[in-house]
Amino acid sequence: MSSASVSPHGFTGVRGRGYRAEQVDRFVAGLSQERDEAWERAARLTVLAKEMEAAAVALGEQVAALAPQTYESLGARAQTLITLATEEAEGLRSEALAAAQRLYDEAGAAERALRDAARTDADAVRAAADAYAQELLAGAQGTSDELRIGSRRDAKQWRGESLGVLREMRARTADLLAELEKEQGERGEAAEHELASREADFEARHTELISRAEARLAEAQRALSVTEEQARHGQEDAEARGAELIAQARVRAERVERETERVLRENTEAQEELRAHMAHVRSSLASLTGKAPAEG
Structure with missing residues (x-):
């Protein structure tokens, strides 16, 4: 048709x-x-x-x-x-x-x-x-x-x-986030262990330095006391030598004291800097893992 x-x-x-x-x-x-x-x-x-x-x-x-x-x-x-x-x-x-x-x-x-x-x-x-x-x-x-x-x-x-x-992209993203959080958690724990170990070593070193400085200061003070005692009981011809020894001992004691204060100050500053660095690292790890930072 x-x-x-x-x-x-x-x-x-x-x-x-x-x-x-x-x-x-x-x-x-x-x-x-x-x-x-x-x-x-x-x-x-x-x-x-x-x-x-x-x-x-x-x-x-x-x-x-x-x-x-x-x-x-x-x-x-x-x-x-x-x-x-x-x-x-x-x-x-x-x-x-x-x-x-x-x-x-x-x-x-x-x-x-x-x-x-x-x-x-x-x-x-x-x-x-x-x-x-x-x-x-x-x-x-x-x-x-x-x-x-x-x-x-x-x-x-x-x-x-x-x-x-x-939906597929959301599932893949969730898997990636979970894997990333797990990896970051493991890295965070390792970093925290390392920081704790370094902090303990630093504390031990700091304590050792303080002990050594205090020992040197005590030794200098003892030497000063001995010298002063010898000077008091010595003869007149030894008075000049004693005064010189006393002056040298005082200079040495002052130098040791200044050195000790410098070492203590530097160690205190280093300790504060390390603590600030550790706090920053803990805060960064907490922001990555979503966990509250652990107390130092």
């Missing part, structure tokens, strides 16, 4: 599409050309009828303006010829007027017929164009519905796929 049909106006209908646009354009162009030609013919006939009517009126006015001719001075034969000519002229005039009237009537009828035909053709073309537009609109609506349904179906499918990918 053919999908195309021929309309009463010569259009070939296409299923789901209406008339072809180029076919409608050709038909409308042909009707427009025929209408223009008919209007041109009607215009020429109207002008010709008006010209002939004007000529007939002018001839009638000229004849009416002429004085009556008696032709009495002419002979009987001449009068007969004149009478025949006059009668023939009257007949020709009547025929010309009748022909002009017929042409005028025919031109009017042709004009009306052409106007009616043009109106009929225009109505037919307008109806065909309306039908074509309605079919195009229906086809576009159907296509729009199909596209909308397809878009919704595709969007639903894409949303499902996106949710699946999102």
Whole structure:
């Protein structure tokens, strides 16, 4: 069964599409050309009828303006010829007027017929164009519905796929975070053990240094006491030597005391710096593992 049909106006209908646009354009162009030609013919006939009517009126006015001719001075034969000519002229005039009237009537009828035909053709073309537009609109609506349904179906499918990918990414991220937290926890514990060991070593070293400094200070003080005692019990010639020894002992004791204070100060500063560093490391580990930092 053919999908195309021929309309009463010569259009070939296409299923789901209406008339072809180029076919409608050709038909409308042909009707427009025929209408223009008919209007041109009607215009020429109207002008010709008006010209002939004007000529007939002018001839009638000229004849009416002429004085009556008696032709009495002419002979009987001449009068007969004149009478025949006059009668023939009257007949020709009547025929010309009748022909002009017929042409005028025919031109009017042709004009009306052409106007009616043009109106009929225009109505037919307008109806065909309306039908074509309605079919195009229906086809576009159907296509729009199909596209909308397809878009919704595709969007639903894409949303499902996106949710699946999102769930997979969340699961992988959770696994990675768990593994990272485990690794960081192990590293944090190792770092805490190492820091505790270093802190213990530092405390032991600090205690040892303090003990050694205090021992050296005590030794210097004992030497100073012995020297002072010897100086008190020595002879006069040894008083000068004793004073010198006392001065040297005092200088040595002061130097040892300053050295001890410097060592103690440096060790205290190093201990504070180490404690601050350990606190910073513990805070960093706590922020990575999400656990509260352990008390130092």
